Every structure is written in structure tokens, then in C-alpha cells.
Amino acid sequence: MSFARPGQKDAYALILEAIDTGIYRPGDRLVESDLAERFGVSRTPIREALQRLETQSLLTRDGRSLIVASLDHNQMSELYAVRTELEGLAARLAARHATEEEILVLAEMVEADHALLDDSKALARANRRFHTQIHLASHNRFLVQQLDLVHRSMALMATTSLAAQGRGTVALKEHGKIVDAIRRRDEAGASAALREHISTAFVTRLKADSFSRETG
Structure with missing residues (x-):
């Protein structure tokens, strides 16, 4: 199912909203291809959004994967x-x-x-x-x-x-x-x-x- 809302939100905002509303929870793994399909956007803006979220410490590395961060x-x-x-x-x-x-x-x-x-x-x-x-x-x-x-x-x-x-x-x-x-x-x-x-x-x-x- 696509959650895209063309002309309203970019990939970063869509992923951020999904985390904020609990669609993705701490510990969940985020995969470029899955996110691109879910939100109906190409993988390039998804990749850029993931990098931005990692910089903001909302995502963290687990080996080669990115997961939603959690707080100790x-x-x-x-x-x-x-x-x-x-x-x-x-x-x-x-x-x-x-x-x-x-x-x-x-x-x-x-x-x-x-x-x-x-x-x-x-x-x-x-x-x-x-x-x-x-x-x-x-x-x-x-x-x-x-x-x-x-x-x-x-x-x-x-x-x-x-x-x-x-x-x-x-x-x-x-x-x-x-x-x-x-x-x-x-x-x-x-x-x-x-x-x-x-x-x-x-x-x-x-x-x-x-x-x-x-x-x-």
C-alpha cells in the first residue's frame, strides 16, 4: 500500500511522520526499497532522507542496516x-x-x-x-x-x-x-x-x- 501524498510531503517528512506515529518503532529496521514502495517515491530521496535522519540521531546503525534509534x-x-x-x-x-x-x-x-x-x-x-x-x-x-x-x-x-x-x-x-x-x-x-x-x-x-x- 502506498502512503504517498504527492506535492505535500517529501521522503524525509514521510519517514519522520511514520516514526512519530508509531508505524516504525524503536528497533525497527528501515530498508530503502521497502520505504520507496510504501511511500511511492524513488530510492534516491529515500536514501537522502535516511542519511539526514541518521545525522539527527533518529536512526542508528546495526551492522550495515539502519534501525530506528531507542533511548536508554x-x-x-x-x-x-x-x-x-x-x-x-x-x-x-x-x-x-x-x-x-x-x-x-x-x-x-x-x-x-x-x-x-x-x-x-x-x-x-x-x-x-x-x-x-x-x-x-x-x-x-x-x-x-x-x-x-x-x-x-x-x-x-x-x-x-x-x-x-x-x-x-x-x-x-x-x-x-x-x-x-x-x-x-x-x-x-x-x-x-x-x-x-x-x-x-x-x-x-x-x-x-x-x-x-x-x-x-
């Missing part, structure tokens, strides 16, 4: 440390710069996402959209670029913390607190609320990973 405990800790700082800054700047329309969209996102609580994958996608909207509301293009790199690396984690029992409900409450602080133009409060949100998600993920090691 230390790498995950480092990623969350960077994410916490950058996301906190984004929330602070959003409280300063977000338009009333952007704040309205954030509030509507939180409300709409309650309908997804029984679908952790859909909720994870909605969570990504919510955070991206905060990034954009910061009105700082360089920060948006760095956070995009961070969120690409988040795709290298095999599961979402939102799959943990009860985490979805708690996460949406945290999202509400972030939006309330942004609406009040409380820069410190918005930053603190988002940093706490990321910290709680990290704790949830650490617990899940610990449990999987015990039962694996």
Missing part, C-alpha cells in the same frame, strides 16, 4: 531535562506574547481532548498538538525550532506516558492550569505549571519503564 535511561533523562527547560520558557513567553485568539484555541483544545481519554494514542497526538500550539504562541522561531527537535526525539520512546492508568485525566487538568496561567498573563505561573506537567509525565514514564523491566 540516561538519554531519556537528558531529553526530559532539556525539554523541561525549553517548554517552561515557551509557556513563559506564551503568557507574554500569545494573542487572545491563540489562548482561546488552547482552551478549546483542552476541552475537546476530554473526549479522547479512552484512546491513549489519539490523546498522545492531541497532546503533541497542544504543546506545539504553546510553542507557536511563544512567538519565538528559534525556540520553536529547538522544541521541534526535542519532540522528534520523544518519538524514540516506545510508549506514551498517557497510556498509564489515570494519567490522561491528570494531564488534561495540568493542561488546564497551564492555559489559565497563560490567560492571566502569569509568566512565572505558566512556566511553573508546564514544568510540573513535564516532571509528572517523566515520573510516570520512569515507573512504567521500571515495571516493564521487572516483567520483561
Whole structure:
């Protein structure tokens, strides 16, 4: 089956999206010919896209093969440390710069996402959209670029913390607190609320990973 969308996305974007949405997961081997057939493009742009993804550490070598990279405990800790700082800054700047329309969209996102609580994958996608909207509301293009790199690396984690029992409900409450602080133009409060949100998600993920090691 071809997943190509001519005129919309190049090979790099198509492979990246496939990793981000879990079509290809950490440890999966990526083969040029298979990718070219799946996405309906020639092997040359596929090869160039794979090289670019390897440079960005989203793919790694296993002998002569390229596989989707995975994060060990230390790498995950480092990623969350960077994410916490950058996301906190984004929330602070959003409280300063977000338009009333952007704040309205954030509030509507939180409300709409309650309908997804029984679908952790859909909720994870909605969570990504919510955070991206905060990034954009910061009105700082360089920060948006760095956070995009961070969120690409988040795709290298095999599961979402939102799959943990009860985490979805708690996460949406945290999202509400972030939006309330942004609406009040409380820069410190918005930053603190988002940093706490990321910290709680990290704790949830650490617990899940610990449990999987015990039962694996």
C-alpha cells in the first residue's frame, strides 16, 4: 500500500511522520526499497532522507542496516531535562506574547481532548498538538525550532506516558492550569505549571519503564 501524498510531503517528512506515529518503532529496521514502495517515491530521496535522519540521531546503525534509534535511561533523562527547560520558557513567553485568539484555541483544545481519554494514542497526538500550539504562541522561531527537535526525539520512546492508568485525566487538568496561567498573563505561573506537567509525565514514564523491566 502506498502512503504517498504527492506535492505535500517529501521522503524525509514521510519517514519522520511514520516514526512519530508509531508505524516504525524503536528497533525497527528501515530498508530503502521497502520505504520507496510504501511511500511511492524513488530510492534516491529515500536514501537522502535516511542519511539526514541518521545525522539527527533518529536512526542508528546495526551492522550495515539502519534501525530506528531507542533511548536508554540516561538519554531519556537528558531529553526530559532539556525539554523541561525549553517548554517552561515557551509557556513563559506564551503568557507574554500569545494573542487572545491563540489562548482561546488552547482552551478549546483542552476541552475537546476530554473526549479522547479512552484512546491513549489519539490523546498522545492531541497532546503533541497542544504543546506545539504553546510553542507557536511563544512567538519565538528559534525556540520553536529547538522544541521541534526535542519532540522528534520523544518519538524514540516506545510508549506514551498517557497510556498509564489515570494519567490522561491528570494531564488534561495540568493542561488546564497551564492555559489559565497563560490567560492571566502569569509568566512565572505558566512556566511553573508546564514544568510540573513535564516532571509528572517523566515520573510516570520512569515507573512504567521500571515495571516493564521487572516483567520483561
